[in-house]
Amino acid sequence: MNPEQIVMMKRFIYILLLCLLISCERRVPVIESDKFRCDNYKFPFSTFEMLNCNIHNDEIFYTNRYDKRLLLQYNIHNSFIDTIIKANEIVDICVLNDTCVFYTDYPSFGDYKIKNINNKYYNYFEKIYETVSHPYWKYDYKCISVAGSGPDFSLTMIDENSGIIQCVKYYIFGKDYSEILKNNIPVYLRFEIAADSSIIPVSFFGEYPKNHPEDNYADCGRLGVFYNHKSKNIITYTAVDDYVVLCDSMGNKIQDVYFGSQLYKYSPFSIDKKNKMAESINHYYNATLYSYIGFDEYRNIYYRWMSLPREKDEDSMTKEDVVDYILVVADEKFNIKYEVFFDGDKYHPVPANDLINEKGLLIYEKENKEWKGSHTAAWFVFE
Numbered sequence: 001m002n003p004e005q006i007v008m009m010k011r012f013i014y015i016l017l018l019c020l021l022i023s024c025e026r027r028v029p030v031i032e033s034d035k036f037r038c039d040n041y042k043f044p045f046s047t048f049e050m051l052n053c054n055i056h057n058d059e060i061f062y063t064n065r066y067d068k069r070l071l072l073q074y075n076i077h078n079s080f081i082d083t084i085i086k087a088n089e090i091v092d093i094c095v096l097n098d099t100c101v102f103y104t105d106y107p108s109f110g111d112y113k114i115k116n117i118n119n120k121y122y123n124y125f126e127k128i129y130e131t132v133s134h135p136y137w138k139y140d141y142k143c144i145s146v147a148g149s150g151p152d153f154s155l156t157m158i159d160e161n162s163g164i165i166q167c168v169k170y171y172i173f174g175k176d177y178s179e180i181l182k183n184n185i186p187v188y189l190r191f192e193i194a195a196d197s198s199i200i201p202v203s204f205f206g207e208y209p210k211n212h213p214e215d216n217y218a219d220c221g222r223l224g225v226f227y228n229h230k231s232k233n234i235i236t237y238t239a240v241d242d243y244v245v246l247c248d249s250m251g252n253k254i255q256d257v258y259f260g261s262q263l264y265k266y267s268p269f270s271i272d273k274k275n276k277m278a279e280s281i282n283h284y285y286n287a288t289l290y291s292y293i294g295f296d297e298y299r300n301i302y303y304r305w306m307s308l309p310r311e312k313d314e315d316s317m318t319k320e321d322v323v324d325y326i327l328v329v330a331d332e333k334f335n336i337k338y339e340v341f342f343d344g345d346k347y348h349p350v351p352a353n354d355l356i357n358e359k360g361l362l363i364y365e366k367e368n369k370e371w372k373g374s375h376t377a378a379w380f381v382f383e
Helices: 003-026 178-183 275-286
Strands: 030-032 037-041 051-054 059-064 067-077 081-086 090-097 100-110 111-116 142-144 155-157 162-168 188-193 201-206 223-227 234-237 243-247 252-257 289-296 301-309 323-331 336-344 354-357 362-364 377-379
Touching: 037 362, 051 354, 059 090, 090 155, 100 178, 111 142, 155 223, 162 223, 178 188, 223 289, 234 289
Parallel strands: 030 336
Antiparallel strands: 037 377, 051 059, 059 067, 067 081, 090 100, 100 111, 142 162, 155 162, 162 188, 188 201, 223 234, 234 243, 243 252, 289 301, 301 323, 323 336, 354 362, 362 377
16 A cells, blocks of 8 residues: 555545544434423322313413313412303414413314404404405415414414414315425415404415335324424424425425434335224334424423334234333534433323423323323423
């Protein structure tokens, strides 16, 4: 080997070591959740009963799984429960403060009535077609507010007179969302409520993260949205993308941002499987999938949840489907600090909204691996 080749070899080794060093630096620690556990809490009833939970200070607003007609308010300090509203069926709750609570009443199939407890029986979107024409679908659309598992598609209120709602052609995600991708159709409406209670469109938006796999129908390809009340930024995201889209307050794209887990593994899900329940369940218990995003304004920290199914024990005589959880924690500029591992035998994160207040993040616990009978929870603080 001549001197020039030796120099080239040394340079190659240096570059290789540098790349390895950089890649190692980019890896963040995965930390057991109990290291962040600060305090315990015991409910006087099973946490399984609580749906569509929101928290404001010491008040949790929710509806009961067995009687969805009631909007309930539970004080975690004195364990007092109060019934605020009785409706047909409450499928979503959005809390601005303890006196301004929006909720979605579901009186009949395909019909959603969005109301405020301050105007108990008024449907804000009843006459929306008089003032709002969608830029692509014109008047062939539906404003849908439903809190679901996975990314958050529910009503988001920015203040008492403005918010964000999913605005789509009915069943577009249930059929084939490729129309949205091919035509860059905005699926969210940023709106204001005028003095006469009519809906005024502010902007239409909704962009998928870069390099989004167009043929992946996990979660029907839905696009989730999150609004940061502190920074006024909007974030769009999916169940299968490491990247999220950071937008301004109107939904205009600023940039794609990496906000993923190093443990995420991409798993395709074809269109021919999406309406097959067995295939969907099998995919959930065998693929890592991202769910909702949250922000802790008390500590300026973003959260992103990801399900982490356990590998099957082929030698086991019994089949046990257990899903663990990863919480990706990042600062307000999306610099990932660490990932937190939650044991699926011990914890069950709320599948819609983070319960965050000054004490930290409240996570439900399981009892005997079945969280249906669980009465306990724990506060976690991440810095």
